[in-house]
Amino acid sequence: MDVARTINGQLRRIPAWPIYGLGAAWAGWLFWQAASGQMGPEPIKALEHAYGLVAIKLLIATLVVTPLRDLTGVSLIRFRRALGVTCFFYVLAHLGVWAILDVQSVSRIWADIVKRPYITLGMAGFALLLPLAVTSNDRSLRRMGAAAWRRLHKLTYPAALLAGLHYVWLVKGFPLAPYLYLGVICLLLAARIKVRARLQRA
Numbered sequence: 001m002d003v004a005r006t007i008n009g010q011l012r013r014i015p016a017w018p019i020y021g022l023g024a025a026w027a028g029w030l031f032w033q034a035a036s037g038q039m040g041p042e043p044i045k046a047l048e049h050a051y052g053l054v055a056i057k058l059l060i061a062t063l064v065v066t067p068l069r070d071l072t073g074v075s076l077i078r079f080r081r082a083l084g085v086t087c088f089f090y091v092l093a094h095l096g097v098w099a100i101l102d103v104q105s106v107s108r109i110w111a112d113i114v115k116r117p118y119i120t121l122g123m124a125g126f127a128l129l130l131p132l133a134v135t136s137n138d139r140s141l142r143r144m145g146a147a148a149w150r151r152l153h154k155l156t157y158p159a160a161l162l163a164g165l166h167y168v169w170l171v172k173g174f175p176l177a178p179y180l181y182l183g184v185i186c187l188l189l190a191a192r193i194k195v196r197a198r199l200q201r202a
Contacts, residue, residue, distance in 0.1 A: 004073030011075070016082040023058075023086035027051070027093055044101045051094035056167060056181055058087035059160050063188040071191075081136055084156070088133040091126055118169035125162035128155045157192075160185050 030050050033039050039046035062083045069075045103109050112119045132153055134140070141149045164182035171178050 007074050011078070016079050019079060019082035019086055023089060026054070027090065030054075044097060048094060048097040048102060051090050051097060052167070055087050055090035055094055056163050058083055058090060059156075059163055060181070060184055060188065062087060062156065063160055063185065063192070067188060067191045085133060085136050088129055088136075091129060095122075095126060118166050121162050121169060122166040125159045125166060128159035128162070132156060132159075157189055161189065 030047060034043040034047035034050075037043065039050075062080055065076045065080045065083075069077065099109050103112065113123050114120070132155055135144065135149065135152060144152070164178075164185040168178040168182050
């Protein structure tokens with residue numbers, strides 16, 4: 001625990017705001033790569049995939065925070081909001097590229113949501129994340145109260161599972177990466193449940 005306290009002391013000196021800047025800069029860099037023809041023959045699809053993959057990685061990062069603290073004492077809590085908001089930014093970017101640059105039709109967007117299961121799952125995950133993004137601020141926390149705010153933000157868990165399933169269902173064939181991401185999400189959710197149950201019994 002002395003090591004954890006030392007690490008936490010060092011982490012308190014690091015501000016969370018650079019996460020937003022780095023997230024925006026990386027999104028811009030990916031967009032420039034697609035616009036300049038550096039993402040292959042289908043740059044829109046490649047950009048859509050790239051934004052979605054970053055979103056899943058950031059969502060996993062937010063899930064890691066609590067189990068890491070419970071198991072090791074190292075706390076990244078002060079960075080979780082920035083990670084979550086940046087994750088939602090990438091979800092919006094992923095959705096925007098699909099809807100505006102790829103599909104380009106309101107009627108086709110609705111048809112795809114209804115007819116394509118992986119898009120249905122993705123939109124369901126987006127719907128769960130939307131209220132979390134809207135309330136990811138101190139004012140909402142004060143107005144809702146800490147207990148209600150925490151209950152609402154547990155929607156992160158089903159949203160993460162839907163995101164993993166969306167990725168698995170999206171790809172053709174059986175590439176390893178989507179299943180690895182889904183497996184990591186399931187392990188983190190299971191670890192959280194197990195650790196919480198153990199702490200409650202203690």
